[in-house]
Amino acid sequence: MDYPVWHIPEFGGGLLIAIIAVVHVYVAHLAVGGGLFLVLTERKGLIEGSDAILAYCKKHTKFFLLLTMVFGSLTGVAIWFVIALTNPTATLTLIHTYGFAWATEWVFFLGEIVALLVYYYTFGKMNSRDHLTVGKLYFFFGFASLFMINAIIGSMLTPGDWLETQNFWDGFFNPSFWPALFFRALLGFSFAGLFGFFTASFSRDPEIRDGLARYNAMWTCIPLVLMVPTGWWYFSILPEGPQAMIMGWNAEIVPFTRALLASSPAILALALLMTLKLPPSVRRWVALILLILGQVQMGGFEWTREAARRPYVLAGHTYSNQIHPQDIERINEQGWLKIAKWVENREITDDNRLAAGRELFYGQCFSCHSVGGLSNDILPLTAKFSVFGLDAQLDGQGKIRNYMPPFAGTGEERLALASYIVEELHGGDKPFYGAAGEADVAGAVEAAKVPTPVDIPPFDKKKDEYVLLAWNNLGMHCISDSDRWWTLLPPANDIFAQLVRRGDVPELVTEGVTITYEVEEGFRNPSDHVEFWDFADKLFGATLQKNVGLAGKGLIGDMDLDAERRAFHADLIPVVPYPDGGGFNPYPLFTVKAVDSETGEVLATTRTVAPTTTEMGCRNCHGGEWRVAVVAGFTGETSRDVLAVHDKINKTDLLKLAEQGEPVLCQSCHADPVLGTEGNPEILNFPAALHGWHANYLTGREEDACAACHPNDPIGPTRCLRGIHDDIGVTCVNCHGTMEDHALSLLKKEDEAGKKGAARLMKNLAPRTVDSLAEVNGRTPWLQEPDCLNCHVGFEPPETMDGFNKWTADGSELFRNRRDDMDALMCEACHGSTHAIYPAREDSGYGANRDNIPPMQYMGEAKQMGKDGNCNVCHVNTEYTAADMAHHPGGFR
DSSP states (O other): OOSOOOOOTTTHHHHHHHHHHHHHHHHHHHHHHHHHHHHHHHHHHHHHTOHHHHHHHHHHHHHHHIIIIIIHHHHHHHHHHHHHHHOHHHHHHHHHHHHHHHHHHHHHHHHHHHHHHHHHHTTTTSOHHHHHHHHHHHHHHHHHHHHHHHHHHHHHHOOTTHHHHOOHHHHHTOTTHHHHHHHHHHHHHHHHHHHHHHHHTTOSOHHHHHHHHHHHHHHHHHHHHHHHHHHHHHHHTSOHHHHHIIIIISTTTHHHHHHHHHHHHHHHHHHHHTTSOOOHHHHHHHHHHHHHHHHHHHHHHHHHHHHHTTTEEETTTEETTSOOGGGHHHHHHHOHHHHOSSOSOSSOOTTTHHHHHHHHHHHHTTTTOBSSSSSSBHHHHHTTOOHHHHHHHHHHTTTSSTTSOOOOSOHHHHHHHHHIIIIIISSSOOOSSSSTTOSOHHHHHHHHBOOOOOOOOOOOTTTOOEEEEEEESSSOEEOOOOTTTEESSOSOEEEEEEEEEOBSSOEEEOSSEEEEEEEOTTOSOGGGTOOHHHHHHHHHSOOOOTTOOTTSOOSEEEOEEETTTTEEEEEEEOOOSOOTTSSBOSOOEEEEEEEETTTOOEEEEEEEEOOEEOOOTTHHHHOOOEEETTTEEEOHHHHHHHHHHHHHHHOOOHHHHHHTTOOEEGGGTSOBTTTTBOOOTTSOOHHHHHHHHHHTTSTTOOHHHHHTTSSOOTTSSOOOOOSHHHHTTOOHHHHHOOHHHHHHHHHHHHHHTTOTTHHHHHTTOOOSSSSSGGGOOOOOTTTSOBOGGGTSGGGOOOSOOOOTTOBOSSGGGSTTTOBOTTSOSBHHHHHOSTTOOSSOOSOSSSOTTGGGHHHHHHHSSSSSTTTTTGGGGTBTTOOOOGGGOOSSTTTTO
């Protein structure tokens, strides 16, 4: 942030360092182990009186000198050059902190150069004892260099007390110093054997060649075996974060860790193979393969170690993008562009939005990501996102999966960065609705809608004996029509009805009648539109006939009596929002009739909607397009990505299972009261897990966070909140709280139950409706919801619009289950469905008053049943006063 950074888009900062560093450290470790190899090999030749071994040692020394001193020195300087250009902040910190250590290491390195030159040029010219002493000096200086550098590099991963004390020795002798020193020394000794194999394979003397092969095998294999306990020691002292990274928390590390683990036994096996009598050409090829495997081993180790520091370049001190953790809050308040020293755009405008986003990308992303390159290419990683989706991803970055630093900056800057990546690097945004590049989103939504006639049955107050009230109990049922891959809710709509015999004292009729229902034409073959029936046995363990739901109900049938509630119901009707002719209609109409069970006479008829939608916004972040009419439904691309992300985060194999024809029901693992599943009792219930995770990515928002996933976008084709509350400006957050509040109420109940994972999801969430987490009341999803009487105290008009944090005690108190004070009429019979309270919106585009048919039928006006003196809908020829109201207080209003 304080220094300019060298930009080569195709490489990215990390790859530039890695290319040079991995090669350099391979040679540098050889320089350490190889020094002792030279001394002991020369000593072996002297003891055995073998001129051939001494001659080999001299030739090997020349190769060793050229490789370690010349090539090694050049690559060492190159590392300094690259790190200073790609991460100057971290480089400067290391220089300021360990300047004395670096200077000491350079002195040791100078000693290496002098000693090795003397050693080579005096080979055979100096007496053997003094010559061996020079070789020992070289090894001492080499090991001393490792000693110093190991301390500095180790402190970048495990700074220990240095973070608090800033004391040189606390950082130098950091927690990983000793295990890392032993591990690296063993690597160097093993590499000495690998390079010894290579140079010995060119010997023309078969006896010497075979003898040196056995000798080099000892150098290679013994350190490899000792590296196992040493490596475990090294791993065990690492903090929890780096351990988790190495164990696969960051999937990008996995290939390199596997390379380290796979190359080591391969080297061991080939080293033992080299002890056999092999043809010279074969021996050379095996020796070359061993050198390559050594580079793989070194690269795997270094890449794993480097990546284990994420999201830091200096653990706990400096993020990989040169930002200090303690500066994040200040940057978020003031803005990164205003604080950074090497930027042109201090303010974001419509004209410079993408240019500002580019500066943010190079300042905060380029240290790890390339553009179209080989290392962490940003293009495939962000290809699925819309601007909204990437903005959400940046919002949650570093909160739960903390291998990336958090985005630092204002919300406006975060959006500019997302816009730059999506619009400039990928060439355009993805609209929420319509095909990619759709210019007229509203037009696309309207074109997808398929309205059907809204025929309101007749009613004569003077003649008709019965009033039949019907409703859907939830106000909207959401379907994930992704059954081939996974499902969270199947086609399953519930319809209720109550039959009233009119009179001075009306009577609820529950005997001698049959209540029938049938969906309008065009919605009677849902199996033609979704794959639910093809996978119901896998998902729910039920073999179903086509167009029959999980409770045995089809699209036409008879309702069942709930004697306790004195209401009829048809459960889990498998209606879908796809008319046979194509398009989208989330408000299919059902005709409900009351029929005399003995005579077959139709006593009363009404109609109601069974609202159901597939406008669930997973594709806004998980990629893919809408499956149906460019406004709704899940494509395979979206569904697969949801599973792939779940697998990556939780180390599951759900995508593999789905590809093998075994889709998953989300609630088979995550308990959920709405489906009655118990799931795994040790993990979060489904609503807590789902909202808890996504709340971390949708902070600081209002109802737009809800509409991103739920079907209530104001320009969307469903708009499920469509009752009187919507008309007066009440939104999702008035009742359920903001995304953070909603998630915390679910997570807190799970945390109190000891569920693992709840605290992790709550860690970075702060409530917004109340002052602290302690004030949030935990709740059980679906059963504990905002109570109507939170706002309508005493059934009076509300003085406040805040329903959050005061929950029903259980499911019996829910609006959809509650009855009037006489335990007679259900509340929804007169007031309409949850989220669609009368009067419901008339401008849905699917036909006026689809949600208001009962009040329009019986009162000629869209309003609560009986309102404004319309008690005579049921109470014939009777005058009532406020004192007579028996349904609930204030009913006459």
